Amino acid sequence: MTNTLCTQSIQLILRHQATSGAYIASPAFTHYKYAWLRDGAFTAYAMNRVGEHDSASRFYKWCDRVITLHEQKAKAAIAAVQAGDRGGETGSNRFLHTRYTVDGEEVSGDWGSFQLDGYGTWLWGLAKHIQYSGENNLIQKLAPSIELTLDYLAACWQLPNFDCWEEAGDRVHPVTLAAIFAGIKAMEAYLPERASELAHLAEAIRQFVLEHGVAHGRFVKSIGNPAVDASLLWLTLPFGLVEVDDPVMEQTVQAIEKELVAGHGVHRYASDTYYGGGQWLLLSAWLGWYYTRAGKSQQAHEMADWIESQCKASGLPEQVQEHLLSPQDYSSWVKSSGEPAMPLLWSHAMYLVLASELGRIKHC
Template structure:
């Protein structure tokens, strides 16, 4: 079985009957569903023609939003009334991960995260374009509009980034996800198109003014370091083009500070499981290389990813070049060995394979 076939099969196998994708079925801390990586998993399924799987996921997103509608509306009202307290740990906000049945998950990780709420809107629009299922917009419209209202109210608040960290900061990648979600809905919500266009432009300008330094994009407002997730601001969120000088310099910084061989680290001071190389970020860099005419390098990344395949599938990260080796065993003792398989790793391999035109 090829890695493409295995990846599709594994994702389908671990999609719950509700439509949710388990982030990692064998890793106890990831036996939940996230809107963000679930959306990228759905996107990978769309890229491989498995539109039914993606549709089920977006229907699950709709179910989650509707299930927590009262909480979302209360949060919107509180923010508008100036009662947000700028506290990213405040439980009045929607959570970032859920059980497959849409229940909130309590835990030590930060729960107030906005990137998933923008990302699922972007992914839904991608699904509609690739599958032709335009009826889904009408079916999910109440939750789409509630999500827009929620991110419109909250986008300027500090909240946790895509790694569940930095809850006291504002993150360009999170804003990029919100921007992409808002812009993707413009064509479908004609009565709100002008409002969405204006909000999208406001967010874009904020990123340019506060999310850049030294000619490139930065990890967080006030933190000028580089984070590999900044690739997302070009692909797929479209804040910048792949050949924009801001992105070119950002990628150069990623290559200099975070790339080791074909593996890509999250950020330089990462200590989670010793700060290994994340396969999904390697795939993202490969995606960028395809779009910028560096196909051979992208092919080598895809081949390298295939060599990281374990008995259970692709891992979250590999330990070929740890940034903080002393922290690896600490995390193993605390939480067990790193997640295998990680559905998001398989999803991004599928996206890279699709970009390269690899069929099997």
């Protein structure tokens, strides 16, 4: 099964990469027939991990085109923030969007569009791509977009914006800040003329998270919301805001295990009602990734085995319903939006990352 799923995952991701370089989040789910900087950067990272560097390169060139296409909007947002505009949900359309068509156009509709994490994640992913592929000339080629993204993040990082689940747009989220931190930190080595400025900004963001994003000895879902969220794993892997063995991170993982893990499936957060609050495969892969770095290889292999067991003929879904947090909400979501997304490229991508960590990729 491992060989089959590794190969299937790579082929599926390549098949659903547009000619523009964008990764379509889920080809069979109406609301996900678009491309996200965040999801796409993690998918590109997975493709780099398995040696598909051309695919990743095409994605980052697409990111460059997106930033270029919306350059004036980004510059206007920077100027507005510097003039004192604090944004907010009612003014979120003044900022760059989070999902785009494969041609880089904004997608209209009722959506949590103002999200900053994708803009940090694409810079982090670009640096990882260069390290894996050796395509060093990309920094020079994409320099205007890189510089503009950094300016945009520097101006906006303290603003409330939607989290990685596209919710809670009135709050500031440690995971979003970690993505911004990682993107800024990743560019230090490639922009020596800005290295000092970027290092100072990254450290300011890290200190902000450590001061305001911790309660009861662990990281919190949002500033002012002490709930636990499985995406908090990202603070250490891959964003490196803290180390895997940091005591606060360890306490956070223990809370995730206690509150959000059912069998080998990982829920997003305890009050999740989206499609009944199922178990997300990409989060199981993330926890398995953490286990590999924490010296818990058996648990990591068990996570990978469970993910493999969830594969259907069309691929890996976004979430499964082995254990629902809010079962009464499942049917209403199916009625309004159809069956849960399947296949989800991000699920396949994170499986590839975990498989790579566990040495399973070599068998693909």
